[in-house]
Amino acid sequence: MFFQDVTRIVGALSTWWWLILCLMFLLYIALDGADLGAGIFALFSPDEEERGAIMASMAGFWDGNETWLVVAGGILFGAFPSVYGSAFNYLLIPLAFALWGIISRAIAFEFHVHAIGSKRFWGWMFAFGSVLAPFGAGVALGGALQGFPMAHHIAAEGVAGAHANAFDAVPHFAGGPFTFLSPFSIWTGFGAVIAASLAGGLYLCARFVPGDVIHERAKKWTNAFSMIALAAIVITLIWSYAIFPWAAAKWTGANWWVWLIWILVILGFAYKSMTAHAASRDFVALLWGEGVVALMWFAMWATMFPYIVPHTWGIQEASNPADSLAVFTLFMTGFVPIMILYNWYQIWVFRGRYTKKAMYAGH
Amino acid sequence: MVLENTLPVLLSRMDFAWITSMHILWTPLTIGMSWLLFFMEVAWLRTGDERWYKLNRFFEKILIINFGAGVATGVTMEMAFGILYGPFSQAVGPFFGNILGFETITAFMYEAGFIGLMVFGWGKISKGMHLFATFNVGLSSSLSAMWILVANSWMQTPNGIVLKDGLFQVTNWWHAIFNDNFVWGFPHMWVATVELALFVFASVSAWFILKNRNADLFTKLLKPTLLALLIVTPVQIWLGDSVGRDVAMTQPTSLAAMEGHYHTYLPDGKVNTGWHLIAFPNAQNDGNVFAITIPHVLSLLETHTLNGKVTGMDQFPANDRPDVWVPFYSFRVMVAIGFFLFFVALWGNWLRLRGKLNAESLRKNPWFLRAVVFSGFLPYLAIWCGWWTREIGRQPWVVFNLMRTYQGVSHMTLGQEVFWFVGYIIFELTVWSGAWYFFSRVIAKGVDNIPHSDTLFTHHDEESGHDEEKAGGGFAKPTFASKPMLDKSR
Ligand code: HDD
Numbered sequence: 001m002f003f004q005d006v007t008r009i010v011g012a013l014s015t016w017w018w019l020i021l022c023l024m025f026l027l028y029i030a031l032d033g034a035d036l037g038a039g040i041f042a043l044f045s046p047d048e049e050e051r052g053a054i055m056a057s058m059a060g061f062w063d064g065n066e067t068w069l070v071v072a073g074g075i076l077f078g079a080f081p082s083v084y085g086s087a088f089n090y091l092l093i094p095l096a097f098a099l100w101g102i103i104s105r106a107i108a109f110e111f112h113v114h115a116i117g118s119k120r121f122w123g124w125m126f127a128f129g130s131v132l133a134p135f136g137a138g139v140a141l142g143g144a145l146q147g148f149p150m151a152h153h154i155a156a157e158g159v160a161g162a163h164a165n166a167f168d169a170v171p172h173f174a175g176g177p178f179t180f181l182s183p184f185s186i187w188t189g190f191g192a193v194i195a196a197s198l199a200g201g202l203y204l205c206a207r208f209v210p211g212d213v214i215h216e217r218a219k220k221w222t223n224a225f226s227m228i229a230l231a232a233i234v235i236t237l238i239w240s241y242a243i244f245p246w247a248a249a250k251w252t253g254a255n256w257w258v259w260l261i262w263i264l265v266i267l268g269f270a271y272k273s274m275t276a277h278a279a280s281r282d283f284v285a286l287l288w289g290e291g292v293v294a295l296m297w298f299a300m301w302a303t304m305f306p307y308i309v310p311h312t313w314g315i316q317e318a319s320n321p322a323d324s325l326a327v328f329t330l331f332m333t334g335f336v337p338i339m340i341l342y343n344w345y346q347i348w349v350f351r352g353r354y355t356k357k358a359m360y361a362g363h
Numbered sequence: 364m365v366l367e368n369t370l371p372v373l374l375s376r377m378d379f380a381w382i383t384s385m386h387i388l389w390t391p392l393t394i395g396m397s398w399l400l401f402f403m404e405v406a407w408l409r410t411g412d413e414r415w416y417k418l419n420r421f422f423e424k425i426l427i428i429n430f431g432a433g434v435a436t437g438v439t440m441e442m443a444f445g446i447l448y449g450p451f452s453q454a455v456g457p458f459f460g461n462i463l464g465f466e467t468i469t470a471f472m473y474e475a476g477f478i479g480l481m482v483f484g485w486g487k488i489s490k491g492m493h494l495f496a497t498f499n500v501g502l503s504s505s506l507s508a509m510w511i512l513v514a515n516s517w518m519q520t521p522n523g524i525v526l527k528d529g530l531f532q533v534t535n536w537w538h539a540i541f542n543d544n545f546v547w548g549f550p551h552m553w554v555a556t557v558e559l560a561l562f563v564f565a566s567v568s569a570w571f572i573l574k575n576r577n578a579d580l581f582t583k584l585l586k587p588t589l590l591a592l593l594i595v596t597p598v599q600i601w602l603g604d605s606v607g608r609d610v611a612m613t614q615p616t617s618l619a620a621m622e623g624h625y626h627t628y629l630p631d632g633k634v635n636t637g638w639h640l641i642a643f644p645n646a647q648n649d650g651n652v653f654a655i656t657i658p659h660v661l662s663l664l665e666t667h668t669l670n671g672k673v674t675g676m677d678q679f680p681a682n683d684r685p686d687v688w689v690p691f692y693s694f695r696v697m698v699a700i701g702f703f704l705f706f707v708a709l710w711g712n713w714l715r716l717r718g719k720l721n722a723e724s725l726r727k728n729p730w731f732l733r734a735v736v737f738s739g740f741l742p743y744l745a746i747w748c749g750w751w752t753r754e755i756g757r758q759p760w761v762v763f764n765l766m767r768t769y770q771g772v773s774h775m776t777l778g779q780e781v782f783w784f785v786g787y788i789i790f791e792l793t794v795w796s797g798a799w800y801f802f803s804r805v806i807a808k809g810v811d812n813i814p815h816s817d818t819l820f821t822h823h824d825e826e827s828g829h830d831e832e833k834a835g836g837g838f839a840k841p842t843f844a845s846k847p848m849l850d851k852s853r
């Protein structure tokens with residue numbers, strides 16, 4: 001009896017943290033995705049002034065947006081350390097690239113303003129970092145979807161006199177450095193860049209005054225990328241269906257109609273976003289666009305359920321022991337809405353539309 | 364120890380050591396300085412003295428550059444445990460993972476939620492709200508240091524857990540969080556951040572006085588800074604001594620390495636009480652080739668008695684002994700710096716007592732100012748040395764006495780480790796050189812172009828045409844300003 005109860009509690013709490021994890025990653029993708037996309041846009045900016053204006057437009061909150069990734073990482077470590085310790089080991093190379101992208105951006109934000117001779121350099125660091133980060137993260141995501149090999153008796157390898165040890169009870173990552181690499185994972189890297197580019201275009205449209213040079217170009221950019229993104233989504237879905245039996249089984253299983261409705265809703269959101277964009281209701285267009293991202297993201301997590309990493313780590317087996325999960329839940333859940341609140345306040349303080357010149361001068 | 368340190372293990376240790384060492388270059392200044400800026404802001408609001416406002420806005424520029432570097436290097440840290448120490452992360456998940464989760468939620472996000480308001484919110488939010496934001500940056504960054512220290516101290520003294528099913532499962536949260544090492548380790552770390560920030564203030568002030576730029580303004584800052592240091596520097600020495608005694612009790616191998624203390628007893632059977640000023644450990648790591656030794660000092664330091672017994676390396680099997688070179692010397696450098704900084708604080712306050720702490724007299728005898736400028740760099744070195752002592756002294760364990768470092772290392776090829784190392788050498792050095800270069804530029808530009816605080820809430824027309832003072836000033840407004848496109852003066 002007792003053990004059954006404990007198992008049930010672990011099941012409930014770990015699913016709870018799985019949901020929060022999903023939400024944190026979503027906040028990261030939705031918020032920083034737009035910032036990253038604006039950075040990709042800046043890759044094609046004609047001058048430093050424009051790159052400066054784009055950076056300045058997020059000066060007050062880019063750090064908050066980016067920190068959702070850190071929070072997601074912390075929750076992964078706090079609730080599902082087994083996944084944290086094996087998946088990140090597996091994804092060393094793509095994560096290293098994503099992190100280098102993030103580093104380049106973070107410092108470019110602070111240095112670009114102060115630079116004289118090196119303005120160009122930091123402008124490019126910002127733009128390149130903005131491409132590298134979603135690409136690396138996208139490859140990592142694709143890699144995670146593929147799952148990875150694990151084994152016991154891995155940790156002590158290569159050490160003379162190593163013996164079987166107490167820590168082998170937990171399976172560790174057992175693949176090689178390039179196990180993550182496949183056509184699919186490279187494709188998801190590009191997919192992430194495309195998605196970010198679209199979000200960035202929508203963000204810039206909403207951020208700059210209609211008629212401003214940046215607004216004009218962002219508009220065209222958004223039009224182009226909404227088509228590309230749509231195509232990318234279709235490709236990704238078909239490809240996933242073909243190579244992931246667990247996804248195929250769900251999508252065309254008994255509940256196929258749920259997924260169909262879901263797709264129709266997504267298409268509806270996308271349509272709303274595009275019409276709002278065409279009518280220059282830019283902020284509304286951004287919100288509908290983010291809605292598409294959210295719906296797709298939820299669909300992906302629902303497809304993976306009950307796994308965190310498909311056919312590698314189930315939610316329950318990867319989670320911390322009941323006691324740790326309970327402590328984590330008791331002390332941390334309450335902070336989640338608070339975090340969202342003060343981040344929202346920060347973004348709200350810095351709301352409003354800008355122009356290239358005013359933004360650049362004002363920064 | 365030597366056997367376990369195969370090249371892959373050694374390299375993965377270097378991988379981690381490099382990124383943490385580069386991260387700790389930034390965070391202490393953010394923590395310490397945000398509190399100092401908070402007090403400055405209070406001083407400004409209470410007295411209306413414009414000079415505090417100017418100084419605040421000036422140092423804030425340094426803070427934000429520093430913060431950017433801290434974030435850039437910190438995001439890597441959060442992922443690095445899983446990447447470089449996968450099996451370790453899995454095993455310590457139930458406690459250590461939870462704590463890092465606590466930290467990201469209650470500290471990192473908290474800080475990120477307010478730093479933007481603090482730096483870019485001037486003029487956009489009320490003065491009261493701004494002060495509140497500054498306070499929250501101070502509190503959240505200190506919380507972040509606290510949680511990290513909980514996690515790291517627990518690796519030194521893993522209390523409140525049992526090892527079951529390959530995991531460190533928590534038996535007593537209270538003991539695990541307030542573990543032995545944390546009790547003194549955290550205050551010592553936190554005071555180090557304040558000491559560092561105060562010395563950065565003092566050092567920058569001294570530089571301005573030396574160059575005779577805004578000398579009166581910076582003398583005004585130097586006075587309370589030196590007074591605060593008179594309290595902080597001895598407190599830090601006392602805290603350090605307390606940490607040391609705790610290490611002696613809980614991690615005897617680490618202490619023995621710090622002190623190069625190989626033999627518990629002298630050949631004649633008496634307790635070995637000698638403290639080495641300098642020592643050259645031998646290759647077998649079982650004795651010193653050469654040492655300058657002062658009797659009784661070691662016992663005095665660690666047991667506060669003349670002849671107390673201090674356990675030496677010879678009480679432990681050879682493969683449980685840490686390497687001595689780094690802990691021994693980095694510990695000494697830290698202690699030397701601790702006392703030197705105390706001396707500088709005494710010197711400054713002595714000058715003040717004799718009425719010589721004003722710009723003119725100070726410049727007449729520039730040695731004090733030069734010493735203070737130099738002292739701005741020393742806390743950085745002390746902090747590095749403290750951490751190297753601590754982390755290398757814990758070897759060959761990653762969780763003291765329970766998990767060997769090699770057991771915690773990720774499954775990586777040599778190529779991956781080199782890839783990581785080389786990549787981070789490039790990126791971290793770019794961050795470092797960039798940040799220090801821009802510090803120097805902010806300092807070179809000085810305080811003169813910071814506009815009066817009156818301008819905060821009344822939007823001037825942009826014609827006045829200067830830009831730098833508005834960095835983060837929140838002057839951008841949603842209009843088509845007719846201002847020169849690119850101000851070349853930048
Ligand atoms: C401004 C910085 C600073 C200064 C002046 C000092 N320390 Fe320190 N020390 C640190 C900054 C620091 C630190 C970087 O903050 C450490 C590393 C981890 C920690 O908790 O504090 C540390 C660790 C640390 C340890 C722990 C080593 C371990 O855990 O294995 C000891 C025994 C001391 N210190 C002792 C001293 C003494 C006796 C000092 C003065 C005479 C002193 N420290 C000055």
Ligand code: HEM
Pocket residue numbers: 376377379380383384385386387448451511512514515747750751754755757758760761768
């Ligand atoms: C930020 C200041 C820190 C510095 C400068 C620092 C420095 C180092 C160094 C020099 C090593 C290598 C030791 C060796 O292999 O000989 C190391 C290892 C390590 N440190 Fe720290 N450390 C810091 C903070 C932390 C914190 C806060 C944690 C945990 C929360 C931590 C966890 C580790 C781990 C897991 C290793 C790898 C295992 C090992 O080699 O012992 N470090 N660190």
Ligand code: HEM
Pocket residue numbers: 063066067070383386387389390391393394429430431432433434435436437438439440441442463471472474475504505507508511512552
């Ligand atoms: C004694 C060691 C450490 C202290 C005192 C410390 C403290 C801080 C502080 C105050 C910040 C805010 C940014 C800044 O100050 O520039 C920060 C940033 C960060 N640190 Fe550390 N840290 C330490 C070690 C670590 C370790 C071991 C990790 C890995 C878990 C880590 C992860 C991070 C992350 C992810 C950020 C960025 C957070 C943001 O976006 O605001 N830090 N750290």
